[in-house]
Amino acid sequence: MDKMPKWADVLLIPFINLLLAFILSGLVILAIGKDPLVAIKTMVEGSFGSTNAWGYTLYYATNYIFTGLAVAIAFHARMFNIGGEGQAAIGGLGVALVCLAVDWPHWTLALPAATIGAAIFGAGWALIPAYLQARRGSHIVITTIMFNFISAALMGYLLVNALKEPGNMAAETRDFPAGAHLPSFHEMLAPFGIEFSKHAPANISFLLALLCCFLFWVLIWRTRLGFAIRSFGHSETAARYAGISPTKIIMISMMISGALAGLMAINNVMGESERLILNSVEGAGFIGIAVALMGRSHPVGVFLAALLFGFLTQGGAELQLWENIPRELVVVIQALVILFTGALDNMVRAPVERLFLKFKKRVA
Amino acid sequence: MDFLTLIQILDSAVRLATPLLLACLAGLFSERGGIFDIGLEGKMLAAAMLSASVAAVTGNVWLGMFAGVGISILLALLHGLASITFRGDQLISGVAINFLAAGLTVVIGQSWFGLGGRTPSLMGEGRFKSLEWPLTETLEGIPIAGPLYSELISGHTFLVYVALLAVPASWFILFRTRFGLRLRAVGENPAAVDTAGISVVRLRYAAVAICGVLCGLAGVYLATGLAAGFVKDMTAGRGFIALAALIFAKWRPWHAMGACMLFGVLEALSNRYQSIEAPTYIIVAILIVMAAGLVWSSRKSLLDLAVLGGVAFLLVTVGTVSLFSSGLFGQTAIPGQFIQALPYILTVVILAGFVGKATPPRAGGEPYVKER
Amino acid sequence: MQDAPQLGRQNTAAPAIELRGISKAFGPVQANKDISISVERGAIHGIVGENGAGKSTLMSILYGFYKADAGEIFIGGERTAIPDSQAAISAGIGMVHQHFKLVENFTVLENVVLGAEDGALLRPSLAKARKLLTELAKEYELNVDPDALIENLSVGHQQRVEILKALYRHADILILDEPTGVLTPAEADHLFRILRNLKNEGKTIILITHKLREIMDVTDTVSVMRRGEMKGTIKTADTSPEDLAERMVGRKVLLQVDKTPAKPGKSVLEVKDLRVTDSKGVVRLKGISFDVRAGEILGIAGVSGNGQSELLEVLGGFETATGDIHINGHPIDLTGKFSDGQSRRAQGIAHVPEDRQREGLIMDFMAWENIAFGYHNDPAYNKNVLLMDNAAIRADTEGKMERFDVRPPNPRLQAKNFSGGNQQKIVLAREIERNPDLLLVGQPTRGVDIGAIEFIHQQIVALRDQGKAILLVSVELEEIMSLSDRIAVMFDGQIMGERLPGETDEKELGLLMAGMNGKAA
Amino acid sequence: DPAIIFDLGGKFDKSFNEAAFTGATRWAEETGGQFREVELQSEAQREQALRRFAESGSNPIVMAGFAFASALETVAPDFPDTKFVIIDMVVDQPNVRSVVFNEHEGSYLVGLLAGMASKTGTVGFVGGMDIPLISKFACGYVQGVKAANPDANVIQNMTGTTPSAWNDPVKGGELTRAQISQGADVVYAAAGGTGLGVLQTAADEGIFSIGVDSNQNHLHPGSVLTSMTKRVDVAVYNAFTEGADLETGFNVLGLSNDGVGYALDEHNDALLNDEMRAAVDAAKAQIISGEISVHDYMSDESCPVM
Numbered sequence A: 001m002d003k004m005p006k007w008a009d010v011l012l013i014p015f016i017n018l019l020l021a022f023i024l025s026g027l028v029i030l031a032i033g034k035d036p037l038v039a040i041k042t043m044v045e046g047s048f049g050s051t052n053a054w055g056y057t058l059y060y061a062t063n064y065i066f067t068g069l070a071v072a073i074a075f076h077a078r079m080f081n082i083g084g085e086g087q088a089a090i091g092g093l094g095v096a097l098v099c100l101a102v103d104w105p106h107w108t109l110a111l112p113a114a115t116i117g118a119a120i121f122g123a124g125w126a127l128i129p130a131y132l133q134a135r136r137g138s139h140i141v142i143t144t145i146m147f148n149f150i151s152a153a154l155m156g157y158l159l160v161n162a163l164k165e166p167g168n169m170a171a172e173t174r175d176f177p178a179g180a181h182l183p184s185f186h187e188m189l190a191p192f193g194i195e196f197s198k199h200a201p202a203n204i205s206f207l208l209a210l211l212c213c214f215l216f217w218v219l220i221w222r223t224r225l226g227f228a229i230r231s232f233g234h235s236e237t238a239a240r241y242a243g244i245s246p247t248k249i250i251m252i253s254m255m256i257s258g259a260l261a262g263l264m265a266i267n268n269v270m271g272e273s274e275r276l277i278l279n280s281v282e283g284a285g286f287i288g289i290a291v292a293l294m295g296r297s298h299p300v301g302v303f304l305a306a307l308l309f310g311f312l313t314q315g316g317a318e319l320q321l322w323e324n325i326p327r328e329l330v331v332v333i334q335a336l337v338i339l340f341t342g343a344l345d346n347m348v349r350a351p352v353e354r355l356f357l358k359f360k361k362r363v364a
Numbered sequence B: 001m002d003f004l005t006l007i008q009i010l011d012s013a014v015r016l017a018t019p020l021l022l023a024c025l026a027g028l029f030s031e032r033g034g035i036f037d038i039g040l041e042g043k044m045l046a047a048a049m050l051s052a053s054v055a056a057v058t059g060n061v062w063l064g065m066f067a068g069v070g071i072s073i074l075l076a077l078l079h080g081l082a083s084i085t086f087r088g089d090q091l092i093s094g095v096a097i098n099f100l101a102a103g104l105t106v107v108i109g110q111s112w113f114g115l116g117g118r119t120p121s122l123m124g125e126g127r128f129k130s131l132e133w134p135l136t137e138t139l140e141g142i143p144i145a146g147p148l149y150s151e152l153i154s155g156h157t158f159l160v161y162v163a164l165l166a167v168p169a170s171w172f173i174l175f176r177t178r179f180g181l182r183l184r185a186v187g188e189n190p191a192a193v194d195t196a197g198i199s200v201v202r203l204r205y206a207a208v209a210i211c212g213v214l215c216g217l218a219g220v221y222l223a224t225g226l227a228a229g230f231v232k233d234m235t236a237g238r239g240f241i242a243l244a245a246l247i248f249a250k251w252r253p254w255h256a257m258g259a260c261m262l263f264g265v266l267e268a269l270s271n272r273y274q275s276i277e278a279p280t281y282i283i284v285a286i287l288i289v290m291a292a293g294l295v296w297s298s299r300k301s302l303l304d305l306a307v308l309g310g311v312a313f314l315l316v317t318v319g320t321v322s323l324f325s326s327g328l329f330g331q332t333a334i335p336g337q338f339i340q341a342l343p344y345i346l347t348v349v350i351l352a353g354f355v356g357k358a359t360p361p362r363a364g365g366e367p368y369v370k371e372r
Numbered sequence C: 001m002q003d004a005p006q007l008g009r010q011n012t013a014a015p016a017i018e019l020r021g022i023s024k025a026f027g028p029v030q031a032n033k034d035i036s037i038s039v040e041r042g043a044i045h046g047i048v049g050e051n052g053a054g055k056s057t058l059m060s061i062l063y064g065f066y067k068a069d070a071g072e073i074f075i076g077g078e079r080t081a082i083p084d085s086q087a088a089i090s091a092g093i094g095m096v097h098q099h100f101k102l103v104e105n106f107t108v109l110e111n112v113v114l115g116a117e118d119g120a121l122l123r124p125s126l127a128k129a130r131k132l133l134t135e136l137a138k139e140y141e142l143n144v145d146p147d148a149l150i151e152n153l154s155v156g157h158q159q160r161v162e163i164l165k166a167l168y169r170h171a172d173i174l175i176l177d178e179p180t181g182v183l184t185p186a187e188a189d190h191l192f193r194i195l196r197n198l199k200n201e202g203k204t205i206i207l208i209t210h211k212l213r214e215i216m217d218v219t220d221t222v223s224v225m226r227r228g229e230m231k232g233t234i235k236t237a238d239t240s241p242e243d244l245a246e247r248m249v250g251r252k253v254l255l256q257v258d259k260t261p262a263k264p265g266k267s268v269l270e271v272k273d274l275r276v277t278d279s280k281g282v283v284r285l286k287g288i289s290f291d292v293r294a295g296e297i298l299g300i301a302g303v304s305g306n307g308q309s310e311l312l313e314v315l316g317g318f319e320t321a322t323g324d325i326h327i328n329g330h331p332i333d334l335t336g337k338f339s340d341g342q343s344r345r346a347q348g349i350a351h352v353p354e355d356r357q358r359e360g361l362i363m364d365f366m367a368w369e370n371i372a373f374g375y376h377n378d379p380a381y382n383k384n385v386l387l388m389d390n391a392a393i394r395a396d397t398e399g400k401m402e403r404f405d406v407r408p409p410n411p412r413l414q415a416k417n418f419s420g421g422n423q424q425k426i427v428l429a430r431e432i433e434r435n436p437d438l439l440l441v442g443q444p445t446r447g448v449d450i451g452a453i454e455f456i457h458q459q460i461v462a463l464r465d466q467g468k469a470i471l472l473v474s475v476e477l478e479e480i481m482s483l484s485d486r487i488a489v490m491f492d493g494q495i496m497g498e499r500l501p502g503e504t505d506e507k508e509l510g511l512l513m514a515g516m517n518g519k520a521a
Numbered sequence D: 001d002p003a004i005i006f007d008l009g010g011k012f013d014k015s016f017n018e019a020a021f022t023g024a025t026r027w028a029e030e031t032g033g034q035f036r037e038v039e040l041q042s043e044a045q046r047e048q049a050l051r052r053f054a055e056s057g058s059n060p061i062v063m064a065g066f067a068f069a070s071a072l073e074t075v076a077p078d079f080p081d082t083k084f085v086i087i088d089m090v091v092d093q094p095n096v097r098s099v100v101f102n103e104h105e106g107s108y109l110v111g112l113l114a115g116m117a118s119k120t121g122t123v124g125f126v127g128g129m130d131i132p133l134i135s136k137f138a139c140g141y142v143q144g145v146k147a148a149n150p151d152a153n154v155i156q157n158m159t160g161t162t163p164s165a166w167n168d169p170v171k172g173g174e175l176t177r178a179q180i181s182q183g184a185d186v187v188y189a190a191a192g193g194t195g196l197g198v199l200q201t202a203a204d205e206g207i208f209s210i211g212v213d214s215n216q217n218h219l220h221p222g223s224v225l226t227s228m229t230k231r232v233d234v235a236v237y238n239a240f241t242e243g244a245d246l247e248t249g250f251n252v253l254g255l256s257n258d259g260v261g262y263a264l265d266e267h268n269d270a271l272l273n274d275e276m277r278a279a280v281d282a283a284k285a286q287i288i289s290g291e292i293s294v295h296d297y298m299s300d301e302s303c304p305v306m
């Protein structure tokens, strides 16, 4: 039945797509008068060449895993959650409140509490759009876009007026207590005799992200709830026939989505900046859309796509640092990667499929 | 609010609504043809950038306009290539175009002008002038109609009138012409169009091309009509607001105008009344009434009670806090951030309260595939 | 317009259509293999074959919807390239597809003119079409309200629109792909009258159907297809239904249901004064009452759209209603607050829905997932409170697929890759093997080939013989007559009367279905 | 070689990043030297950029923006031989020079000019986002306006709540129009790229505007009344010039050392009459001498006149 072997589907085609994207990016780099080969070398070395580089790449990837999973779970219920940006910001608020409320003695206590705080706040921010979709049919795309703007205003107000440390120029909270410090990769790996860069922001939330990927997979493909979510996503009429309540699925999947987006704050707020700052999400919510789409809403795919975007972010920073290439070029490369691996996929797939079919016929 | 203020707010609303309206109509053509487009933002941005660049270099805004519209059409065709010819995911393609425009406008702008993606400021013939309508001075004295004419109707740039005329034109094209009939059909059921012997591909390309033209005009207006030059990311999310307006309008031209004007008015209002104070007791009363209304309307089920009750609880909390901080008869300053967020909050409220379910064109978002 | 001479380009002696060596593959699936066929002018030519035999594909190639991989097409003796539907239309071919190609929220008029407009502006085209439509309607008894929205029309009327579309485009050759699958007997008769009229006008008609009786009734010649190959063309007069069935399936087929008289037991389902109002405020059920007993099949006949769907939805637990329903003597909740499809299943109701593709199955799910669909809470399908037991479901699926002869018996194949008949078997396997007290069955054999129909009917009767109650809803009078132990006829949200199959005939039922209540119910 | 790190707004933000860039470029042009630079894209890069530059031997390393404080706190002790310069913030480390500006004083002066230039008695202020730094500008400005005309009315607007608030000239223009319709005839913009829209609209509508950070008088000669200059460029230039052995410690740039001020050049020469020049010079002298004390919003996070 199959048109081509699975390895071609999951490996060969994405590889060709990426190659095309990078070739085109190279041309853009050439066009602005720089050397693409040096650029790619800088990017790869800068994001995988040292433990410090890895530390940054994985730090960004962690953010994208969370927001990517958030968008992905909503996709499974056929909902387009554009609100990851706002949910992650409000998740940060949850983390900050938890971390500042108590003088935490140790991170093992602080992390679970902050995780719950992030998840509840993130889910809470998704609650109203979800409710309006379920009960009033208000389009989730509009409401989540609006909630992104509203969250920005809310965070602005809170950080400037309520949560700011007096005398501080920056609109940010005071630093979290030392007991809320999450182990970085350096601290985690030192006991195993692995020397990981001390200063890279990657921290234990990466493991939390991996755990979420696994739980996501279990939830979607191994539990009844996941079965119901997928059913609803594929066909609402069929789901109703099967006794699956649309209201319930919309509410639950959006809340999980919001919670996952909120969890991103564990990484950037608690793990990296160790205080809440204005605009802490920095567009990761939007990158999550690309990550989920490229990862085909599958946790393995999301993980790989997040890694790719982590590489692009970190490699792009290095590019700018050492090659003086404008930082927006990274955005161009991201765009080309999204375009070729996501939207223009069939451009490569169709001819490759035909090749395989021909080959098969000749063998048969 | 006196009459002149009202006129001024409406005047501002028209200016703010124009880019939204053009982009919204752009999305309307595309989505009516069955191609979802979240890349409105990117196309606007690219058009703004190129039009400003060309206008700055040549000093001719019309050349700028053609260049801006041209780049927007190119991006629209790229979207078409991905989603029509290669049957890719329309959301992905739209996201990619947004990223592409955000990056390229700055990279290219930087290598052209060295101003970090900004273009030089446009002067003289480099930007669209306001068109003063005949007799504005003479008629200004007439009460009501005078200011209405000279302040609100007259004195906008060319593209504002284009946008306003685009509304009846879009309506006419969609509902009164052969092309419109086919376009709507291809967004509802491409197989019906195909079996009727019409090319689905060509129709859909036409739809995205029109989308490109209108989106381009929106961008051109931003850079050469409203502002005088391009600044990176100057669309500032307007493409997404246009998308929201489109859904709000349920994919209909006149409603699109209504939705965009609503956004315009809300934004103009929040610009005008950014810092206001009100007696605390009024605020508290409003909050309590709203909370009571929410609780009252949530009798039906546990879910309603939980969600609406929760919101009501938050409102009451806010009321209590302001009560404690300023006393019942004191003045409470409404935070500027709240006023700035008000357009978005009201959008949600209106959507939830009055608009109800919006059903997109049925074949929208799905590539047309004859053979699996 | 009909007499506009288009015959000039055709050679009257040559066959209207001749296909030579047509082949078509969809990826790895060879849908048509080297097919040759020739259809005489002015003939009604039938094509029969099992589900997935390649009938629709062949016709779609003729209509320019698909491009053949190999082969030639001759229209009126001339070799004609048909790269797209436009070419087919100008060659005088019209087609009524198996799945209608209408724009649901357009009016009839708009659908008719779509693609055949006269100028850039709509108004004149519409006005002209309106006039022609009235003429056509008179000429062929094809009455439809030109301003009605398609989504508000019954399927029968939608089909008339499809035919009108073809006639409006001056079709000389009309292809109808399973036109009667969704029609009532009266509507089908009407259609055949029209077809005969068209034939008398000199038009050529190709008719695809699974109903051998129709082939025997209206066609002049008939071709049989099997597994993508053409198995031959015969004169209808020289064959019989049994012969055709055997040629199609490749074995002998029992065309009559073989069943013993019912032995009704206690009452399983009691419905009293059931009323349903839909979301638009239209009253769909106007207080109906009936009961079904263990060991009997109650057939509900009626033109579709008279409340049968709503009845099934209420019983299946996904539509709210007022009134009383008792299952095994226990009342069930109709408000939707305390019950849903899940609780109905727990109460022993299984449901084979009318529309298998939209309700009964998730087309993107694999077969095993569809077997669990609706029963995903079943302890047998779950390892513990948290995890489902996918291996157990797959094992169960393999058994069900074998017992119900689902082909191919691969639990990991997606539902959309099965043929219609096999899709229906998956739904039946899921619902019947639940051993329910009450089985609701809607249109069990719609679009299903005769081999599968035989099997499905046997399964339903076997369940009855185990002492289960069965409520059968079908627009297929023949099916109702041969399966039911009692027949109730619905019209306009009401039950017009109840009859015993032995004591009534299609004519009387037909009258009741039209709302004419001859004898008192 | 020296290095400079620009904040998230980017080096062409029409604001302090750009001023910093100007200073660095001037140094490079004058001395023929080379410097490293980077524009941040994310918060996590602050520490990264600092370390990478320090490791690669750049010295001194200048960073534009108060947000570097906490990153610098952790990095500075690791590189005791490297000199760091932070602008707009105080970091107490032996190898750090902290440069802060008295923006409130400069804003006071332009406020004074605005109050005097206004015929309607109403002037406007357009800020980028509601953050303390912008309040510092606004508070100084209002004090200056009130000093010129105690009855004056100051309309204040912030552009937005998302980062795009700094790059939205369209909204800036619309806010300006809204202020004009409420009677404002002088508008002070402290909003980065958004300010371009403010200045443009003021010019279009024939009112005065006041630029910020660098001298923006030339943008619309005859319409830009003056600019509140904040000589970040000087701070950077000086740091680069002093090189690896720059003096560390606290460095306040105010009116007295021309760190802030108002711009007077050929573009606005005709706009300021003698009375205004005299008043503003007097005020400047009084502030320097301490006779007038301009309230600093950051001292207690409130503004007595707002």
Ligand SMILES: Nc1ncnc2c1ncn2[C@@H]1O[C@H](COP(=O)(O)OP(=O)(O)OP(=O)(O)O)[C@@H](O)[C@H]1O
Pocket (backbone or CB within 6 Å): A010, A221, A294, A295, A296, A297, A298, A300, A301, A302, C390
């Ligand atoms: N990006 C991706 N998109 C889609 N599928 C992916 C992606 N990456 C990996 N896959 C594969 O898709 C398959 C679908 O997951 P699923 O859990 O249904 O597996 P499965 O084959 O059914 O396994 P099992 O037999 O254990 O149930 C997995 O085998 C997974 O490895």
Ligand SMILES: Nc1ncnc2c1ncn2[C@@H]1O[C@H](COP(=O)(O)OP(=O)(O)OP(=O)(O)O)[C@@H](O)[C@H]1O
Pocket (backbone or CB within 6 Å): B370, B371, B372, C026, C029, C030, C031, C049, C050, C051, C052, C053, C054, C055, C056, C057, C058, C098, C417, C418, C419, C420, C421, C447, C449
């Ligand atoms: N668009 C398509 N893409 C891929 N495969 C297809 C497509 N259409 C049909 N097929 C496959 O081609 C074969 C022939 O299908 P076709 O629809 O012609 O059968 P049919 O004889 O009309 O059956 P039925 O009686 O169920 O209508 C089937 O195996 C079917 O799954």
Ligand SMILES: [Mg+2]
Pocket (backbone or CB within 6 Å): A221, C390
């Ligand atoms: Mg699996």
Ligand SMILES: [Mg+2]
Pocket (backbone or CB within 6 Å): C055, C056, C057, C098, C177
């Ligand atoms: Mg068929």
